[in-house]
Amino acid sequence: MRMSRYLVPTLKEDPADAVITSHKLMIRAGLIRKESAGMYIYLPLGLRVLQKIITIIREEMNKSGALEFLMPELTNADLWKESGRWHTMGPEMIRIKDRNGLEYALAPTHEEAFTNAIRMIVTSYRDLPVNAYQINTKFRDEIRPRFGVMRSKEFIMKDAYSFDIDEVGLERSYQTMRQTYRNIFKRCGLETIPVEADTGSMGGSDSEEFMVASEVGEEVLLLCDACGYKSNQERATCQYELSPQNENAEALSIVDTPNVRTIDELVQFFGCSAHKFLKSLIYLADGNPVMAVVPGDRDINEVKLKNALGAVEVALAPDTVVEEVTGAPVGFAGPILREGKTIRIIFDTQVKHIVNGITGANEKDKHYKGVNPSRDFVIKDEADITRVVAGDKCPHCGYPLKEKKGIEVGHIFKLGYKYTKSMNVTVLDQNGKAITPIMGCYGIGVNRTMAAVIEQHHDQRGIIWPMSVAPFHVHCVSLAKNEAEEAMADEVYSMLLKAGIEVLYDDRKASPGFKFGDADLIGIPIRITLGKAFFGDSSSIEVKLRNQDEKVIIAKDSIITYCQNLIAESLKTLES
RNA sequence: CGGGAUGUAGCGCAGUCCGGUUAGCGCGCUUCGUUCGGGACGAAGAGGCCGGGAGUUCAAAUCUCCCCAUCCCGACCA
Secondary structure, three states, X not given: OEHHHOXXXXXXXXXXXOOOHHHHHHHHOOOEEEEEXXXXXXXXXXXXHHHHHHHHHHHHHHHOOOEEOOOOOEEEHHHHHHHOHHHHOHHHOEEEEOOOOOEEEEOOOOHHHHHHHHHHHOOEHHHOOEEEEEEEEEEOOOOOOEOHHHEOOEEEEEEEEEEEOOHHHHHHHHHHHHHHHHHHHHHOOOOOXXXXXXXXXXXOOOEEEEEEEOOOOOEEEEEOOOOOOEEEOOOOOOEOOOOOOOOOOOOOEEEEOOOOOOHXXXXXXXXXXXXXXXXXXXXXEOOEEEEEEEEOOOOEOHHHHHHHHOOOOEXXXXXXXXXXXXXXXXXXXXXXXXXXXXXXXXXXXXXXXOOOEEEEEEEOOEEEEEEOOOOOOOOOEXXXXXXXXXXXXXXXXXXXXXXXXXXXXXXXXEEEOHHHHHOOOOEEOOOOOEEOOEEEEEEEEHHHHHXXXXXHXXXXXXXXXXXXXXXXXXXXXXXXXXXXXXXXXXXXHHHHHHOOOOEEEEOOOOOHHHHHHHHHHHOOOEEEEEOHHHHHHOOEXXXXXXXXXXXXXXXXXXXXXXXXXXXHHHHHHHHO
């Protein structure tokens, strides 16, 4: 492609509204432009990268035996009502009506659509297993679109749904995808950390997320250097035992604690350590008030809490609700309820070990001390609901865990029967008996993968594309000063084209520094320069790799094979 | 949803507090000339309903009110 005929609007300055590197570089290198918040235009150069990633995904998915579909974006409300998600998806799902008042959703995900498709087509156990996928747009009305294409309202996802006759089959499909995902990200030049994960609103059991370590990641990972345990914080567990407390149980008593509310203030006031307190928070779980109680030195993990309660959504209750259910202002809640008050209470599994604890008395400016579980209140509901943080002990080996931030680029998990049951999918087994298939679900954020590659591969000057996803393989910079030299450069460009090499040819009338600057910014892996030496004797062509400083001189007759070898070698490295 | 910040030429910004000729600067863009292996120089140009609306005033980019958009932070306190 001749740059003089292409549109690559590079910028010297960072755009004012970009804060993370990949976002800045994508705009500066002329890959994307913002259309409005959370919506981006892919320019020709950016689209090529997106298509390279899509091709890798498609090749690897096909290799795994998955079948490509294309589903409607406009999905009938009836499908969502059948699964029950029309009501549970919330405002994240964009809903619209047609002229007749029929309701639709712009698909935020396609479980229902694929389940329905398979239900229409598949009738026998002989048709299974099937892993059906598509590479298509998703719409999500995000609370806050952020960081360019990293979190946007409209994005491209590869989503796959496997259907098996039983759990053994599902395990096989799941493992195939585990390997396929590793292959895909490796080929994209991405180093990912697979972690244990929560299954989220899709529902399900086994689950693995593919994370790209990055300071700008929105997920927190907990990693064990000793045994290799890796988990999303949402799901992470740890060895946490309150040390045995050899104390005799004291009598329960009430203490005046004027304006002492937070754990820090309580620690000051009582002069004892934080784990003595029974931190009691009031949540609304799907609208119903629930009290969650954890040791004072721990925070609550709302995802674990939500799962333990079997709720769709949990959020801290507003002050008015707290006052209503506890009978006291915020800051004085505790599991020893006042006469006449009832509320569901869920305890962290460590709470029962607290001896002579302290907790709110459900009365303004009063706390209980000498609190002893079982004696002073009954523990009915119990679950691990605390948040694991750096320094906590690995659940497997006890070694201190460390924290890292990560960008989630892919997620695979076992869905189970949630959709096949609610949507009534059956096939006949060998005995002619109807059985319900079991599902798995596998997603990759394509645009986010592109941004993550840049986060992982750049320097001060710009992007450094891995060969596999680079918009072009070779960037040919011509420094021709007259028509004769232009003709010589054109000839090299034609040679490269004829050899089938993807080449971006900078034939613009601009200064060398300007062209080199653009080449570094755009980040195509191989740069060949046609300069003084070449125009002098026509045999020496300078070759420089974007990820190295050294330059080599190659004779014109061997430039094709030289480039072809470089390309083949680096593609091979990424595939192995 | 709450808090904060910002909207002035394609991009990055100054000017706004303290109202007053024709609204500036850098980059980019157009034309000509010279340069040209690390973002060249000169000359001449084009390009603005100062986010929108309503008000105050002789006079508004500038003051007041309302709206809209964009970006950041928080959705963590018992």
